[in-house]
Structure formats: structure tokens, C-alpha cells
Amino acid sequence: MDNLLYQELHRLTNATNFSDPIERLKYEEKIRKVFKDKRLLFPITLNGKDVELTRATKNDKAGKRHITYRRGWYNDDITKIDVNRCNYEGQQIFYCSDDPGTSVFEIRPNLGDWITTIKIGIKKDTLNLLRLGIFNDMGIAHSFQLDEDEIGVLKFLEDKFKETVDSKKYVYWSTATICNIFYDDCRYDGIIYPSVASNLKGHNFVLKKKIIDQYAIILDITTLEVVDYSHANDFKLQCICFANEKKENDELGWQIIHDCKSHKLDEDLYHYK
Numbered sequence: 001m002d003n004l005l006y007q008e009l010h011r012l013t014n015a016t017n018f019s020d021p022i023e024r025l026k027y028e029e030k031i032r033k034v035f036k037d038k039r040l041l042f043p044i045t046l047n048g049k050d051v052e053l054t055r056a057t058k059n060d061k062a063g064k065r066h067i068t069y070r071r072g073w074y075n076d077d078i079t080k081i082d083v084n085r086c087n088y089e090g091q092q093i094f095y096c097s098d099d100p101g102t103s104v105f106e107i108r109p110n111l112g113d114w115i116t117t118i119k120i121g122i123k124k125d126t127l128n129l130l131r132l133g134i135f136n137d138m139g140i141a142h143s144f145q146l147d148e149d150e151i152g153v154l155k156f157l158e159d160k161f162k163e164t165v166d167s168k169k170y171v172y173w174s175t176a177t178i179c180n181i182f183y184d185d186c187r188y189d190g191i192i193y194p195s196v197a198s199n200l201k202g203h204n205f206v207l208k209k210k211i212i213d214q215y216a217i218i219l220d221i222t223t224l225e226v227v228d229y230s231h232a233n234d235f236k237l238q239c240i241c242f243a244n245e246k247k248e249n250d251e252l253g254w255q256i257i258h259d260c261k262s263h264k265l266d267e268d269l270y271h272y273k
Contacts, residue, residue: 003152009034010156018173028177034153035181042131043188048124052219053096053205056103059114059223083172085161086179086191086206093183094190094212096120099202101265102195104224104237106204111229114240117222124215130188132178133161134203161193183208220244221252227262238262 001007016027035041078090087093097103100117109115133154146154157178165171175193182188190207207216221243228236239260243252 001152001155003148003155005034005149006152006156009153010159013160013174016174018177024173024177027174028181031178032181044129044131044192046127046129048122048127048215051098051122051127053098053120053122053207054100054103055094055096055118055120056100056107057116057118058107058109059116083176085165085172085175085204086193088176088180091180092209094207094209094216096205096207097195097202098205102202102204104265105233106195108232109226109235111226111235113226115224115226115237117224119219119221120212120216121219122211122215123217124189124211127211128187128189129192129205130182130190131192133157133159133175133193158194162196164196179206218244234264236262236264 012027012030017023018027078092081087081090081092083089084095086095095106097106100119103117104115107115160175160178163171163175179191182191189211190205192203192205195202195204223240223242224237225240226235227238239257241254241256243254
């Protein structure tokens with residue numbers, strides 16, 4: 001993209017040593033100024049009754065189900081939480097998606113992995129979210145009369161939120177810093193950002209811990225196994241079991257699924273439904 005601000009933001013990000021707390025702070029200050037000077041905050045309000053979101057997690061080991069109601073919300077040991085796309089080290093937030101398949105693609109499973117998906121509802125009248133890195137597929141660029149710099153910043157955000165990250169965890173610091181600028185803003189319950197891994201049309205959500213703790217309810221939980229694998233966007237899953245009711249001591253009433261012959265993720269994630 002030819003826009004100068006777009007290019008300058010990429011140069012700034014590439015030149016920042018995010019392992020240095022002082023450089024991270026300077027980066028945050030510069031990004032805050034960009035958001036202050038430009039019309040870049042595009043909130044969206046969803047009816048809580050209409051919201052169903054899915055979180056996918058890899059099981060601790062193959063063959064082991066998530067057996068309690070709350071397991072899978074967060075890592076209780078904050079010392080084991082690494083920096084990720086939208087969180088700092090030790091920071092508890094809830095990653096999920098409005099499309100179950102997208103949530104599975106995002107965790108990049110391998111052959112033999114067991115995956116548990118948690119579908120939740122939100123018992124809150126409205127869910128107030130901020131869109132970051134999304135403008136083409138949600139009509140933002142066309143709905144607002146944006147100048148070239150504003151479009152350049154939005155394109156920069158899209159690039160960063162869609163950036164593929166392998167083992168270099170400090171690549172995540174740029175988007176984690178951007179997200180944390182807004183987590184203290186009481187107007188927003190969370191953030192919507194684009195999926196980097198999915199070939200589906202879902203979006204990724206991050207919700208604040210307090211929103212999940214106060215308003216989230218589990219609709220059902222499903223465990224699946226990756227039984228055939230070609231590459232990251234081409235694999236088959238087999239439904240193993242599901243649960244949609246809580247029993248005593250936070251345990252779940254699991255039901256075994258006997259007749260699933262496996263299926264591709266983008267064909268039908270939940271064969272038994």
C-alpha cells in the first residue's frame with residue numbers, strides 16, 4: 001500500500017524491540033496518538049440473546065476429556081500464560097469465535113489431537129465490541145467517509161491481526177499492545193478481529209474476563225479427534241462425545257457419540273446435531 005502512514009506504522013512496529021519494556025511503552029504511546037488523531041474506533045453492539053460463541057482448546061493429551069464445567073475458560077495459573085494475539089503474559093481473556101469451525105482452525109490441530117469446543121451464550125442485554133483490523137468484510141470502509149490515512153491505519157491493523165506467527169512470540173506484542181489500549185475502556189466488553197487461520201467467514205472475538213465470569217453460560221461442550229490430516233486447512237474430525245448439562249461438583253453429563261464416520265471441518269463440525 002502506498003499510504004505513508006501505513007508504511008510508517010509498519011516501520012515503527014518492525015523497529016520496536018518488544019522484549020524491552022521501555023520500547024513497548026514508547027510504542028504504546030505512539031499508537032495511542034494515532035488512534036486519538038484518527039477516526040478509527042468502530043464499535044458494534046450485538047443483542048446478547050442472539051450471541052453464540054465457541055472456544056476451542058486442545059486437550060491435555062489424546063483421549064482425555066475436559067470433565068468439569070469451568071475447565072477451559074482460562075488457564076488458572078497465570079504464570080503459564082504466554083503473550084498471544086490479544087493478551088500480555090499472565091493476562092486472562094476469553095478467545096472465541098462466532099463460527100465453531102473458525103475457532104478450531106485457530107488452534108491449528110494436528111493428526112491425533114483431541115479438541116474440546118465450548119459453545120457459550122451471553123446473558124447480557126447487549127454486547128458492546130470494538131472492531132480492530134476489520135473493515136473490508138464488515139463494510140466499514142464504505143460506511144464511513146474515511147481519508148487515505150485512516151484507511152492506511154485500518155489496513156495496517158488488518159495486516160498485523162492476520163499476521164502468521166510461528167515461534168517468535170514477540171511478534172504478538174504489537175497486537176497485544178493495541179488491544180490493551182482498550183481493555184480499560186468500560187464502553188467495550190471485548191474486541192472483534194479477523195481470523196488468520198480460517199478459510200471460513202467467521203471472526204475472532206476476545207471478551208474481558210469479567211464479562212465471561214458474570215454473563216457467560218455454557219450451551220454445550222463437544223470433544224472431537226483429528227483422524228485425517230493433509231494440511232492446516234484440510235483435515236477431518238470425528239465426534240467423540242458431548243455434554244450439555246451440568247451435574248454435581250461441576251462435572252458434566254457426557255454422552256458418547258457412536259455413529260460419526262468423520263467429516264471435514266468446513267462441511268459439518270458437529271456431525272451428530
